Amino acid sequence: GENVEQHPSTLSVQEGDSAVIKCTYSDSASNYFPWYKQELGKRPQLIIDIRSNVGEKKDQRIAVTLNKTAKHFSLHITETQPEDSAVYFCAVIQGGSEKLVFGKGTKLTVNP
């Protein structure tokens, strides 16, 4: 099955700095790569996603890049704010199935 590795597991940045979280996957047939944000005690919420036919997608301060050859994709948050503090999960749709396989998460802390 699909194996998704996410790094780092924790990340602490100063307000205004950029944060980058990276995920690698194993199934070359995977074609959908979402990122979810989960605040403490809350549900995961989709913040951005990318499909395999593009290499980059941006939405205000958030961007995702995809390298299909190397089988990795990254979340970039610029001008971080304290409210960006949360756990971020990458996910990959397993090829030939309907299920999302999640990384183990990155706890981001933005210090004011």
Added chain:
Amino acid sequence: NAGVMQNPRHLVRRRGQEARLRCSPMKGHSHVYWYRQLPEEGLKFMVYLQKENIIDESGMPKERFSAEFPKEGPSILRIQQVVRGDSAAYFCASSPPGPRKTGELFFGEGSRLTVL
């Protein structure tokens, strides 16, 4: 348009009891997924259902766990004879019927099970 509704939000059970978790998908959605999240960990896929059909249960433990999504009513995740290791947050997600953006899931707020 109400989101994915899960209940109960919190459930406490003693070892050996049964836990029933319910999920009503978003209006118009016919695909339901259940995920389990242990403290400080990611989301583990359990089962994927459509109305009256289990499509993929590869993540379900072979014993004590079952899921259904009847023609009428919510999807139910049932855990029999609970043990302490079942303590976790159980999230339900739904997606609309195809043709659709494969993989796009909408999550409920979760049901937090505590086994004493």
